[in-house]
Amino acid sequence: SASLTAVLMPEGHNADRVRKIALERFDLSLGTGLGKLAGKVFRIGHLGDLNELMLLGALCGTEMALRDAGVEINLGSGVAAAQAYLRETHAAAG
Numbered sequence: 001s002a003s004l005t006a007v008l009m010p011e012g013h014n015a016d017r018v019r020k021i022a023l024e025r026f027d028l029s030l031g032t033g034l035g036k037l038a039g040k041v042f043r044i045g046h047l048g049d050l051n052e053l054m055l056l057g058a059l060c061g062t063e064m065a066l067r068d069a070g071v072e073i074n075l076g077s078g079v080a081a082a083q084a085y086l087r088e089t090h091a092a093a094g
Contacts, residue, residue, distance in 0.1 A: 005044045006033070007062070013071050015042040022065035028058065030065075052086050 009015045022028040031043030
């Protein structure tokens with residue numbers, strides 16, 4: 001979807017714990033998984049006015065919350081990939 005991204009949690013991790021950490025520590029509100037996906041996914045909504053730097057902030061907060069919840073990730077890797085993509089896109093545009 002152009003307005004929502006769902007993130008599937010690895011086995012043994014709870015999406016609601018990540019959401020709680022994101023909100024309490026970083027003031028980042030992530031959406032809950034609905035129905036059968038409750039606790040298995042969290043959602044990043046990107047409706048309305050959103051620019052690239054706002055998205056990078058959301059990715060950064062999400063990575064920090066995942067790491068603080070004990071999910072093994074390379075902290076900064078998603079943000080770095082997004083930065084590289086945006087820089088390439090903007091360089092090609094002019």
